[in-house]
Amino acid sequence: MTTTQPAQSGALTFHGNDADTVMTSALSTVTPTKCQARTRLYRNGRLALEGFPVSDISEHLGDDHAVVWLDLRDPDRADLSVLSEEFGLHPVAVEDAIDEHERPKLDRYETHLFLTAYGVHLDETSGQLATSELAAFVTRHALITVRKDDGLDVGAIVGHWDSSPDLAQYGVGYLLYGLLDYLVDGYFAAIQALDESVEGLEDQLFSDIPQDRAVQRRTFELRKSLVMFRRVVLPIREVMNTLMRRDLHTVPKKMQPYYQDLYDHVLRVTEWSDSLRDLANSILETNLTIQGNRMNVVTKKVSGWAAIVAVPTFITGYFGMNVPYPGFDKTVGFAISLVVMLASATVLYFVFKRKDWI
Numbered sequence: 001m002t003t004t005q006p007a008q009s010g011a012l013t014f015h016g017n018d019a020d021t022v023m024t025s026a027l028s029t030v031t032p033t034k035c036q037a038r039t040r041l042y043r044n045g046r047l048a049l050e051g052f053p054v055s056d057i058s059e060h061l062g063d064d065h066a067v068v069w070l071d072l073r074d075p076d077r078a079d080l081s082v083l084s085e086e087f088g089l090h091p092v093a094v095e096d097a098i099d100e101h102e103r104p105k106l107d108r109y110e111t112h113l114f115l116t117a118y119g120v121h122l123d124e125t126s127g128q129l130a131t132s133e134l135a136a137f138v139t140r141h142a143l144i145t146v147r148k149d150d151g152l153d154v155g156a157i158v159g160h161w162d163s164s165p166d167l168a169q170y171g172v173g174y175l176l177y178g179l180l181d182y183l184v185d186g187y188f189a190a191i192q193a194l195d196e197s198v199e200g201l202e203d204q205l206f207s208d209i210p211q212d213r214a215v216q217r218r219t220f221e222l223r224k225s226l227v228m229f230r231r232v233v234l235p236i237r238e239v240m241n242t243l244m245r246r247d248l249h250t251v252p253k254k255m256q257p258y259y260q261d262l263y264d265h266v267l268r269v270t271e272w273s274d275s276l277r278d279l280a281n282s283i284l285e286t287n288l289t290i291q292g293n294r295m296n297v298v299t300k301k302v303s304g305w306a307a308i309v310a311v312p313t314f315i316t317g318y319f320g321m322n323v324p325y326p327g328f329d330k331t332v333g334f335a336i337s338l339v340v341m342l343a344s345a346t347v348l349y350f351v352f353k354r355k356d357w358i
Contacts, residue, residue, distance in 0.1 A: 025051055031055075043066045047162075067172055069145070073150070075098075087112070100148060104118060176250070177258050187229075191229070197218070201222070219283055308345050315341050
């Protein structure tokens with residue numbers, strides 16, 4: 001089960017399946033890195049090997065028909081330094097891969113591309129959005145993924161690749177597509193959950209039992225999640241645009257329709273988040289308006305009852321004076337005052353009731 005926990009910066013991250021039990025066939029037991037590593041080799045569009053030693057990657061990269069996937073789980077600076085020389089990774093990109101909370105982006109270097117993106121997960125109970133950061137180095141014959149935690153399900157990513165084996169012939173473009181497709185599917189799941197949460201707020205808003213505090217708290221949480229969601233997803237549009245540039249030679253021509261479809265999905269998710277953010281703002285404003293209207297009704301009713309009580313109070317005050325007046329010290333005086341009080345209160349009650357003041 002996915003859980004959330006605070007990250008160092010106060011943001012939320014989430015954890016997926018046990019890292020020691022996912023894709024054990026791809027786990028590399030011989031690696032110069034201290035972190036957990038997974039490897040896969042595709043040759044001539046077919047899966048040829050997995051779980052091989054990381055030190056063998058150089059040998060495989062010499063084959064123009066081979067494509068390598070290397071996954072590193074929470075590596076440190078020393079782990080990436082071991083690989084940076086072998087793959088020709090730029091020091092700035094390596095630094096960005098180590099640093100946390102980078103902005104989603106695609107940087108272009110002489111020998112490779114560097115991608116930063118996030119997976120997302122919405123806690124439907126609290127309305128909080130959690131993220132899991134991913135960095136990726138894209139070379140001509142290799143895709144290196146760097147995960148900061150276990151939030152991204154490696155098994156699901158590999159499942160995307162294995163579900164379309166006919167696309168494996170397109171090399172790194174195929175691997176990168178499967179990775180991005182997994183992330184975008186997560187965006188759709190999160191935005192649908194946010195949509196359902198906003199619909200639930202609408203039901204609470206017009207409930208017969210006032211839930212002002214709950215609606216207000218939930219609305220603020222969802223607004224905060226929508227802002228974070230937009231911050232994560234919006235830059236992916238530019239990433240997709242850059243990847244589809246023909247001068248990068250990363251996406252083969254026959255993979256272009258798949259990337260265009262991903263771009264359309266990202267665009268749809270972004271527009272959906274915009275509409276939900278507007279709707280959340282509208283719900284908050286409507287809730288405040290309803291509270292104001294409810295307060296006006298309460299004030300009106302209290303004022304009506306105060307007016308009803310004021311007349312008997314005036315009469316008892318008049319007859320309570322210590323001076324002689326008609327009917328003073330007589331039973332008839334008391335009876336007259338009692339009848340006047342009851343009659344005036346009854347008349348005012350029916351008048352106010354007819355005007356819907358009480």
